[in-house]
Amino acid sequence: MSTVTVTTEDIAAFYSLEAEHLDRADVSGWLGLLTEDVDYRVPIRVVREKAAEPAESDFSHRGHFMWENYGTLRTRVLRLESEFAWAEQPPTRTRRLVTNIRRRDLLGGDSEHDVRVLSNFAIYCYRGDSPEPFVLTGERDDLLRLVGDDLRLARRVVYLDTNVLGTHALSIFL
Amino acid sequence: MTTHDERPRERVDDLLAHMGEDLERGMVPAEVFNDESVYRRELRQIFGRCWVYIGHVSEIPNNGDYHVRRIGEDPFIFVRDEEGEIRVMLNSCRHRGSTVCRTDAGNTSHFRCPYHAWTYKNDGTLVGVPARPSGYRQLDLEQWSMISAAQVDTFRGLVFATLDPDAPPLEDYLGKFRWYLDMQFALTEGGMEVIGEPHRWYIDADWKSGGENFTGDSSHTQMTHRSLLETGIASEAGAGKTGKAFGLHINECDGHAISMRVMGEGVTSCFNYPPELQELFAAGDLSEAQLDLVRRGIVHDGTVFPNLSFIHFSAKDDVEKDETAFLSIRTWQPRGPGRMEVWNWTLAPREASPEFKEKAYRAGMASFSPSGTFEQDDAIVWTGVARTGGTLTAELQDLRFNYQMGMPGMGSAEPIEDWPGPGRRTPARAGCAPSTASGSRT
Numbered sequence: 001m002s003t004v005t006v007t008t009e010d011i012a013a014f015y016s017l018e019a020e021h022l023d024r025a026d027v028s029g030w031l032g033l034l035t036e037d038v039d040y041r042v043p044i045r046v047v048r049e050k051a052a053e054p055a056e057s058d059f060s061h062r063g064h065f066m067w068e069n070y071g072t073l074r075t076r077v078l079r080l081e082s083e084f085a086w087a088e089q090p091p092t093r094t095r096r097l098v099t100n101i102r103r104r105d106l107l108g109g110d111s112e113h114d115v116r117v118l119s120n121f122a123i124y125c126y127r128g129d130s131p132e133p134f135v136l137t138g139e140r141d142d143l144l145r146l147v148g149d150d151l152r153l154a155r156r157v158v159y160l161d162t163n164v165l166g167t168h169a170l171s172i173f174l
Numbered sequence: 175m176t177t178h179d180e181r182p183r184e185r186v187d188d189l190l191a192h193m194g195e196d197l198e199r200g201m202v203p204a205e206v207f208n209d210e211s212v213y214r215r216e217l218r219q220i221f222g223r224c225w226v227y228i229g230h231v232s233e234i235p236n237n238g239d240y241h242v243r244r245i246g247e248d249p250f251i252f253v254r255d256e257e258g259e260i261r262v263m264l265n266s267c268r269h270r271g272s273t274v275c276r277t278d279a280g281n282t283s284h285f286r287c288p289y290h291a292w293t294y295k296n297d298g299t300l301v302g303v304p305a306r307p308s309g310y311r312q313l314d315l316e317q318w319s320m321i322s323a324a325q326v327d328t329f330r331g332l333v334f335a336t337l338d339p340d341a342p343p344l345e346d347y348l349g350k351f352r353w354y355l356d357m358q359f360a361l362t363e364g365g366m367e368v369i370g371e372p373h374r375w376y377i378d379a380d381w382k383s384g385g386e387n388f389t390g391d392s393s394h395t396q397m398t399h400r401s402l403l404e405t406g407i408a409s410e411a412g413a414g415k416t417g418k419a420f421g422l423h424i425n426e427c428d429g430h431a432i433s434m435r436v437m438g439e440g441v442t443s444c445f446n447y448p449p450e451l452q453e454l455f456a457a458g459d460l461s462e463a464q465l466d467l468v469r470r471g472i473v474h475d476g477t478v479f480p481n482l483s484f485i486h487f488s489a490k491d492d493v494e495k496d497e498t499a500f501l502s503i504r505t506w507q508p509r510g511p512g513r514m515e516v517w518n519w520t521l522a523p524r525e526a527s528p529e530f531k532e533k534a535y536r537a538g539m540a541s542f543s544p545s546g547t548f549e550q551d552d553a554i555v556w557t558g559v560a561r562t563g564g565t566l567t568a569e570l571q572d573l574r575f576n577y578q579m580g581m582p583g584m585g586s587a588e589p590i591e592d593w594p595g596p597g598r599r600t601p602a603r604a605g606c607a608p609s610t611a612s613g614s615r616t
Contacts, residue, residue, distance in 0.1 A: 046278050
């Protein structure tokens with residue numbers, strides 16, 4: 001059980017700050033909100049029969065849209081900061097909405113500094129001159145860590161609602 | 175999507191009739207990349223007749239394992255039945271056509287329709303009709319099995335199917351190109367294994383753009399993927415810079431094509447596979463000539479007509495670390511004029527350690543997948559092709575795209591005579607040999 005003193009307001013403020021960095025295409029700013037041992041995954045959803053005993057997850061154990069650590073995320077940021085990263089040149093205009101913030105019992109991590117949080121998200125993405133946004137929704141299962149006075153993201157699993165991506169690239173961070 | 179009413183049939187007939195001549199001049203009509211009538215004909219004449227890739231044997235290791243896949247737009251169940259036989263069956267109940275399988279994947283001994291509960295064994299045999307004693311007394315169950323694709327066959331673990339009962343055998347269809355496929359899929363005795371589930375995503379671009387790019391577009395790397403060269407995420411050798419490595423395009427190989435970048439004679443790169451796996455390659459059943467191209471391999475990328483492409487390569491997910499070898503295969507599936515759904519699988523040698531397979535997967539995912547640092551920019555540049563192809567202007571101006579690079583008079587490359595494999599081959603010095611035009615002709 002987590003013993004760290006972190007309020008719901010602190011958590012919500014962290015998510016708002018994270019969204020602000022990413023919606024302003026400030027990817028290095030976002031990188032600064034992660035711990036150096038961050039584990040970040042977006043597993044592929046596989047639509048299966050609803051089992052009587054939920055033995056099989058709805059998500060692949062090995063197949064991922066993203067499977068990152070600090071080094072690989074930093075590498076992605078390096079590329080995004082190039083003027084030749086065409087998928088984000090010009091940048092996608094995004095708007096992240098994060099809601100349904102719920103604290104949960106820890107699964108691993110350090111009980112004195114870590115807190116596990118589930119949240120829902122909707123990211124609206126605008127590209128080119130299309131008036132219609134592309135929308136991604138899902139749930140995140142995060143481990144937030146208190147580092148000094150600040151929260152940092154130590155672990156994230158993103159559970160997308162879709163099994164097929166309706167857009168030509170996953171060039172943004174979820 | 176087209177921006178105007180469907181083009182007159184006669185115009186499309188005319189375009190297609192003159193396409194051979196156009197290709198001789200290195201021209202391709204823009205409209206073929208986004209036209210309702212061309213699309214409908216492709217579904218029928220290409221996806222209705224060719225051998226189309228369904229999945230890999232390693233995706234259905236156990237009896238009853240199934241995945242739902244497509245031939246063209248048609249949904250098929252790819253399943254291993256209780257006898258271990260591979261089946262490819264239309265995802266439809268024989269009764270009234272309701273969809274039998276509404277999931278992506280799973281394992282089952284039987285398929286049961288939710289409408290009237292007609293039940294089939296996983297080999298498609300109809301075994302249960304609830305109203306039979308009172309309403310279907312003369313129904314011969316054997317006549318009402320699930321519909322199979324006309325032919326199903328496997329080559330080096332790759333399962334293909336065709337809707338055409340008169341299609342030549344798979345072996346003949348792949349023809350001499352099997353020599354190149356061996357190098358990708360039969361490196362070791364155990365062959366390759368798919369890791370995880372496929373990535374699936376939509377691109378507003380024509381299905382032909384993907385396959386064409388993977389057969390031999392050496393000159394796009396420097397610009398499309400420039401962000402990777404600048405940051406050191408991709409190496410110069412892989413990207414097309416000359417030096418110790420050289421490139422070549424191979425086409426006119428029974429309808430399929432491949433592009434390779436290899437090190438000079440006697441230099442081993444072997445896609446950066448670790449030594450313990452390289453040793454296994456030598457013990458497999460590739461010929462010396464094939465092994466030589468594997469040992470010197472930096473990248474092999476190609477397309478099996480119509481829409482199965484592969485790239486055997488090595489990439490970094492972390493700019494500070496080394497590259498890891500992987501094999502990515504993908505199908506560019508037709509989803510309407512100017513629109514495709516891509517399915518991507520990452521493979522590694524079956525005998526590789528779990529640690530290597532994980533590294534290979536992450537390297538493939540980091541470079542060639544929807545979030546892939548290479549793939550993201552490819553998708554962007556192809557969308558414009560479909561957009562232009564769909565314009566009224568393209569029709570009014572008889573717009574042709576330029577495929578003249580490397581053609582006689584344009585190119586300095588001479589065909590390579592001394593070559594141990596099949597097909598016509600030309601060197602590519604970060605340039606397109608006349609492969610694309612001939613590839614398109616095929």
